[in-house]
Each structure stands twice: as structure tokens, then as C-alpha cells.
């Protein structure tokens with residue numbers, strides 16, 4: 001997957017776990033927490049959905065990388081590079 | 087071999103099951119009763135639908151709200167707001183001799199009521215609202231969690247009567263401890279009842295349970311009814327599976343139990359004696375009256391009335407006799423703002439909950455038990471009509487259930503409704519793969535139990551499970 005495709009995938013996951021959030025205006029280099037009402041349960045869900053959908057494993061000590069869209073895509077890029085978008 | 091075996095198909099077990107099944111675990115819920123729901127099930131009798139427990143769903147929030155427990159559980163379980171179809175309460179009251187305070191789903195009403203009746207407590211009440219612990223502190227590690235709620239209130243609210251009045255609904259809707267309340271639990275219930283308020287689906291608890299079970303099964307989860315767990319099989323400090331009442335053995339990598347702390351430990355092979363003194367003591371009788379009119383037509387428009395017949399609120403197991411009717415909760419499921427499309431409920435219903443003693447109820451021989459059900463129903467109603475219009479000549483049908491009934495269908499020690507006073511907020515036990523959820527883990531009520539199931543599944547069965 002390309003970084004743009006990974007971004008789309010994250011948007012899709014966010015749409016699933018937080019359907020009442022408006023994701024159109026999301027600023028990629030600003031923290032999710034400052035823009036969306038996400039709590040630790042929601043962050044866990046991003047991790048779990050990635051594991052469920054793409055078998056991507058994210059160890060607990062790396063959860064901090066999921067702070068913003070930008071940092072999430074950067075972190076996932078090497079892990080998801082070889083995944084072919086369905 | 088299951089990834090997770092869940093004991094109990096109540097609110098917490100079903101919610102945990104949905105989380106685990108959603109993330110592709112092989113999960114099985116084992117329930118001893120022939121139906122789901124546990125402390126908040128439903129039944130049919132004389133051609134009418136009854137709920138066991140649902141007076142009100144606490145933590146009301148309007149569609150699209152992004153914060154708070156209801157929004158959280160809808161997100162976590164991937165429900166839509168419409169699934170619960172919650173109608174808002176019309177309004178509730180706290181009634182003590184000579185004083186009545188109304189409250190609704192907006193704290194301003196209660197504030198203005200306090201300003202009218204207790205003008206010197208307005209500032210203290212505002213401070214109290216500010217000092218509530220935030221939901222994020224409620225993982226139980228906040229050092230203030232176990233403080234005495236009464237002690238905190240004494241600092242802020244100068245009028246003892248107002249302190250008692252504020253505590254009454256909160257203890258009734260979620261306090262397992264006699265006399266006092268943990269400040270953390272007080273904060274949870276304060277938000278749940280006064281800041282967020284009450285709602286109810288038109289069809290009652292069925293709507294909630296049917297959604298939970300449909301979702302669980304749709305995700306491939308297995309639910310086995312009439313499948314009581316009689317033993318948890320332990321090898322070398324590790325649970326390896328369960329044995330059912332009929333002898334069937336089922337293996338699992340981990341077990342999540344909503345049966346209660348003492349009740350779960352008792353199942354474990356490696357434990358010979360449990361400390362029963364730690365089990366909860368507070369149980370109720372519920373006296374249900376079916377009326378030939380809508381309660382509104384006889385001048386009763388309250389959703390819930392919490393009453394107490396003296397200036398001191400007694401929250402303990404009855405010291406003598408089967409019941410203590412000095413305090414109680416009156417609920418009319420008719421008094422919600424249902425959608426016009428739903429219309430009104432077919433019957434007028436008044437439900438009254440009063441404190442009851444489990445052991446004395448269970449010691450009664452069968453004929454006396456039946457007679458006492460009638461007598462105690464009458465005394466509950468007689469006590470309640472001091473605080474509401476007398477509805478007795480409109481009664482066309484009744485049902486009563488007691489601590490014995492609660493115990494018989496949920497297997498909780500003492501028929502305790504809110505479980506043990508000491509909660510296991512981290513959900514752990516002496517075994518590294520046996521965890522607790524539901525009432526005895528920490529959160530009570532429908533919303534509380536669902537959140538408990540979710541958070542224990544997340545913490546013990548998803549994060550660390552590979």
C-alpha cells in the first residue's frame with residue numbers, strides 16, 4: 001500500500017469506530033486527540049482493526065506512534081508497504 | 087479449544103463476547119439459566135411482557151453525543167444510536183417528608199430546585215459538580231476513589247437533609263456498600279443519574295438484550311443456555327477449562343466470569359473455602375402493579391420517584407423483618423417521552439422497589455413465602471402512596487419478585503443486586519488467565535455492566551492476547 005492508501009484505510013477505520021466524527025477536515029499533522037473525541041479505548045480499536053484487517057501487529061510500546069495521521073502513516077508505511085490493497 | 091470462555095449471558099458477558107467475536111476470537115458464552123439477561127432479563131406472564139429490572143437506563147445521551155459512557159459503548163460495540171431507541175424521561179423526583187426535588191436530563195433543573203429549597207447550599211452544590219472525578223480517573227487507581235462520599239458531602243453541603251436527598255437515588259441505583267458510598271462510585275452515579283439522566287427503549291430491556299445477542303451471534307459467537315459452569319478446572323495455577331453442570335468439559339485459553347467474585351472463586355478446583363463475608367448484602371423486592379389506566383390519568387407523571395419517609399436515609403439490609411419499606415423507588419415505564427409512532431405502552435405500570443433481606447426470605451417455608459409475597463407487596467404499595475397518588479383501586483394484575491427469585495435466576499450470593507462492596511477494579515484473580523467482569527469488577531447498572539464487559543475484554547482478552 002502507498003502512504004495515500006494507508007491514509008484511506010485509517011480514515012475507513014476511524015469512520016467505523018467513531019461514526020459521529022467529521023473526518024473531512026482532519027489535519028494530518030495535528031494530534032487525533034485534539035481534533036477528535038478519541039480515548040484509549042478508541043486507540044486500541046485502531047490497533048485491533050489493523051490487526052484484524054491486515055494482520056499488522058503493533059506492539060503496545062509503539063502505540064505512541066499513532067498520535068496523528070501523519071505519524072501513523074509514517075509508522076505503518078514500512079509495515080504495510082507489501083500489502084496489496086484489496 | 088476456545089480463545090475465551092465467558093461465564094454468564096448478562097449485560098457484561100454479552101458485551102465482552104461482542105468485543106472478542108468482533109476481533110475474530112473463538113468465544114463461547116455459558117449461561118446456566120434458560121434465557122439471557124441475568125439481573126436484567128425479561129419474562130411473560132398472564133399475556134403481558136415484564137422486565138426484571140429495567141426502570142431506567144442511566145447515562146442518557148442524545149444521538150451523536152461524542153463523550154460519555156453511552157457514546158463509548160455504542161462505539162465499542164459498533165451499534166447505531168437507533169439500535170437502543172432510547173426515549174427520554176419526563177422527569178423524576180426525590181421525595182422526603184415535606185420536601186421534593188425534581189430532576190431531569192439537564193442538571194439545571196436540579197440546580198434550580200436546590201436554589202428554591204436549600205438556598206444556602208447552592209454554592210456547595212456547584213463546587214460538588216466541579217469536583218467530581220472524571221471518567222478517566224475511574225479505572226480505580228485514583229487515590230480518592232475509596233474516600234467516603236458522606237465525608238466529601240459534609241465538606242460541601244451544609245444541610246444534612248440535602249445530603250441525604252442527594253445520596254438516596256445514587257445509592258438506590260448503584261451502591262453495594264451499606265450506609266456510605268465510595269466517592270468514586272458516587273461520582274459515577276452522580277454523572278449517570280443527575281448529569282446525564284434517564285432513558286428507556288419503548289420495548290424495555292428486550293430491545294437492548296436482543297441487539298446484544300443478535301450482534302454476538304452475527305459475529306460467530308456461540309451462546310450456550312442451560313449450561314451452568316459447575317467447576318473451573320485449574321492446573322498449576324492456570325485455568326485450563328470448565329466443567330458444566332451435566333459433566334461436559336470445555337477447554338479454553340482464558341476465562342472471563344460475570345458470576346461474581348466469591349461465586350467465581352468457589353468454582354475453582356484449587357480453592358476449598360471462600361470468604362463469604364465479602365459477598366454483597368443488599369437485595370430488593372420488586373412489586374409490580376398493572377393498572378387499568380395510564381399513570382398520567384391519575385395525576386402521576388413522574389418517571390422515577392425516590393422516596394424516604396424520614397430525614398435520615400437508611401441504606402442497609404433490613405435489621406428486622408423481610409423488608410424495609412421506609413425508603414423505595416417508584417418507577418412508571420409509561421412516563422417516558424416515547425416516539426409518537428410507538429404510541430403508549432398497552433398497560434399502566436407502577437413498579438416499586440424496596441430493600442429486602444435475602445436470608446429471611448429464603449428461610450420461609452413455601453406457603454408462608456407465598457403469603458408474605460402478598461403481604462409485603464401491600465406494605466410496599468402502602469408506603470409508596472404516601473409520596474404519589476393512590477393508585478390502588480386501578481390495579482388489575484400484580485407480580486412480585488424477591489431476593490429468593492433473584493438468587494434462583496442469577497446465582498448471586500444473597501441475591502445481591504449490586505454485588506460485593508469491595509470491587510476488583512482491575513478484574514484480576516489468583517489465576518493468571520481467569521478474569522472478572524460485571525457487577526463485582528466495578529461498574530453496575532445496565533450501562534455500567536456493559537462497559538465493564540467491554541473494558542475487561544479489552545484489557546485482559548485482547549491487548550495481551552496473541
Ligand SMILES: Cc1cc2nc3c(=O)[nH]c(=O)nc-3n(C[C@H](O)[C@H](O)[C@H](O)COP(=O)(O)OP(=O)(O)OC[C@H]3O[C@@H](n4cnc5c(N)ncnc54)[C@H](O)[C@@H]3O)c2cc1C
Nearest residue numbers: 094096098118124125126139141142315524525531532535
Ligand atoms: C430489581 C432490579 C432493578 C434494576 N433496575 C435497574 C435499572 O433501572 N437500571 C439499570 O441500569 N440497572 C438496573 N438494575 C441493575 C442491572 O440489572 C445490573 O447491574 C446488571 O444487569 C448486571 O449485569 P452483569 O452482567 O454484571 O450481571 P448479571 O446480570 O448477574 O449476569 C451474570 C450472569 O451469569 C450467570 N451465571 C451465574 N453463575 C453462573 C454459572 N456458574 N454458570 C453459568 N452462568 C452463570 C447468571 O445466570 C447471569 O445471567 C436492576 C437490577 C434489579 C435486580
